[in-house]
Amino acid sequence: MSGVLAGISDARLYSACVVVLLYLTTCAYFLWPRRGPAIVSSGGDRAGAPTLIAFASQTGFAADLANRTAQSLQAAGAPVLLASLQNIDEQILRQVNSALFVVSTTGEGDAPDPAAGFVRNILDRSIPLKEMSYGVLALGDREYDNYCAFGHRLDQWLRHQGATALFDVIEVDNGDEGALRHWQHQLSVLSNSPDLPDWEAPRYxxxxxxxxxxxxxxxxxxxxxxxxxxxxxxxxxxxxxxxxxxxxxxxxxxxxxxxxxxxxxxxxxxxxxxxxxxxxxxxxxxxxxxxxxxxxxxxxxxxxxxxxxxxxxSNPNFHAPESNVPLILIGNGTGIAGLRSLIKARIARGRHRNWLIFGERSVAHDCFYGDELDRWRAQGQVERIDLVFSRDQPERRYVQHRVRECADDLRRWVDEGAAIYVCGSLLGMAPAVDAALSEVLGVDTLEQLAIAGRYRRDVY
The missing domain is CATH 2.40.30.10 (Translation factors)
Structure with a gap:
């Protein structure tokens, strides 16, 4: 055994010990009687404020996934705070800049029993959280009418407090492996650690x-x-x-x-x-x-x-609208891929009220699928295309600038029932476009669009 340990670097050994300590502390949190706030803190190799990982669990599954989430971020060197929602108060929320919530739904769309105090003391109040960026993993069962209802309620409350959603709510139907891998993918993006191992190996x-x-x-x-x-x-x-x-x-x-x-x-x-x-x-x-x-x-x-x-x-949250409503598609870079498939699907169904706002570096080199876009526009299959190339003029211009410039037309399309789909970079374009849309449409309107499924994002 000593020979094996000698072959492990001090950094790897330290990281392994912290992960084990985090796991054992979390187990103790679930199994032992306790009084007062119980928050597991774990440092990482990187400097910076820790990410809060908060869970609401009825059967223990959400708690287990929150623990795995904490281990993944800690393995990437990121400091974390792991806690049940029952131990989260206003002071903690105000101090957090980054938070991930793993929450179950029980009964007829209710929060798990341990989170009842959080619902009563927090969700019925207004707490400014403009400094917080967050993500929500919502666990549920599609056989129930109020599928993942508590996760969506929490998301809506956070948006209403001014917090910034890093990505749309990730719904998990009965432990769906694909949805959980998507959550893990977002963890790798947020921690800038693309080599984080999968929790379970998929079948290819x-x-x-x-x-x-x-x-x-x-x-x-x-x-x-x-x-x-x-x-x-x-x-x-x-x-x-x-x-x-x-x-x-x-x-x-x-x-x-x-x-x-x-x-x-x-x-x-x-x-x-x-x-x-x-x-x-x-x-x-x-x-x-x-x-x-x-x-x-x-x-x-x-x-x-x-x-x-x-x-x-399957990524049902980003499937094309079922009804024949106008569709505004916004993206940058390789995000044109997801938007291209949506446009193709719309054209195949004879739905031509499509408006694309897309940004890249240079029209001479980065106008992806440009010939195809020109053909769709010429044939009336895409009503409007606005292209923004950041390097083709002295000042940098991005899609969020074009969104603001098109404010009147965007409001008109939304008034006519349009849905807005955004695809592209998580840490650059998506929050900038979200801020621009909030200015153009109003925070309350954008929140209502998200609740109604008319504002959807596939960001990475």
């Missing part, structure tokens, strides 16, 4: 890489590639616009490695009628200059004709 299928095209040669940004993946022979591949392709980098599960690599998520840019999954993948670079694990595999490591481990994850 063998798809074939049939096409790869560099679409932005000469760009000031990293190289982007259009990727096409064909399903296994005889397979009935099904997905909807808005769904996600999960990729296993280098097919680690087939190579029988002891620990599967963390999956990567990409918005699907095509429909089943296209015969293949289309992706738009930016070749990310690590600090040492090496290609990212997933993007490097898809854009350079794998060869055309190779098998790729793929799993399609």
């Amino acid at each position: 299928e063998r798809w074939r890489l049939t096409a790869r095209r560099h679409v932005n040669p000469g760009s000031a940004g990293d190289a982007c590639f259009h990727i096409e993946l064909q399903p296994p022979a005889g397979a009935s591949a099904r997905w909807q616009a808005g769904d996600i392709a999960e990729i296993d980098p280098r097919n680690s599960t087939w190579d029988a490695k002891p620990e599967p690599l963390p999956h990567r998520e990409y918005s699907i840019a095509s429909l089943p009628a296209d015969g293949a999954i289309h992706l738009l993948v930016r070749q990310m670079r690590r600090p040492d200059g090496e290609p990212g694990l997933g993007s490097g595999w898809l854009t350079a490591g794998a060869k055309v004709g190779d098998d790729i481990a793929v799993r399609v994850r």
Whole structure:
């Protein structure tokens, strides 16, 4: 045993000990009698304020997921505070800049029993939380009418206090593995740690890489590639616009490695009628200059004709509206992929009241799917397209600037029943667009659109 320990670096040993300590402390929190506030604090390698991870659990599942969330962030070096909602008060909320909530719904849309005090003392009050950014993982069962109701109530209250949602509520139906992997993906983005291991290894299928095209040669940004993946022979591949392709980098599960690599998520840019999954993948670079694990595999490591481990994850929160309402689509960068599939779905159903606001660096190099967009506009299948290129003039211009400039038209479209879908970067574009929409439409209106399902985001 001493020989094994000698082979582990001090940093790794320290990290492992803290994770174990966090786990044991959390177990003690659940199993031992206690009085007063009980909050588990765990430091990390990185400086900065800790992320609050708060849970409301009826059966213990939400508590377990909150503990896993804490372990993942701590493994990435981020400090965390782990606590039950019953021990969260106004003072704690006011001091937190970043929070993640893992909450169950019980009965007819109620909060779990331990959170009754939080509901009574906090949710019925107004507490300014403009400094807080947050995410919500809502657990529920679709067989009940008020599915994930408490998670959505908490989200709405936080929005109303001025807190900024990092991403839309992630709903988990009876422990759905795909939804939980999506939560883990968001944790990797928030912690800037793309190599966080999956909690459970997904089951993949063998798809074939049939096409790869560099679409932005000469760009000031990293190289982007259009990727096409064909399903296994005889397979009935099904997905909807808005769904996600999960990729296993280098097919680690087939190579029988002891620990599967963390999956990567990409918005699907095509429909089943296209015969293949289309992706738009930016070749990310690590600090040492090496290609990212997933993007490097898809854009350079794998060869055309190779098998790729793929799993399609349903993303119902970003499916196209069922009714024939106007649709405003806003995005940047590779976010055009998810918006492209939505536009294709709308066109296939004869719904042409579509307005795209899209931003990138340069029109000469980064106008992704430009010929296709021109054709759709010329044929009247997309009513309006506003393109913003940040580097094509001395001052930097982004999609949020165009949103403000189009204020009158945006208000008119919303008054006519339009839904707003946003796809792109989580830490740059999404909050800036959210702020611009709040200014243009009003905070209360944007909140009501979110509650009604008319404001949806797929950000990463």
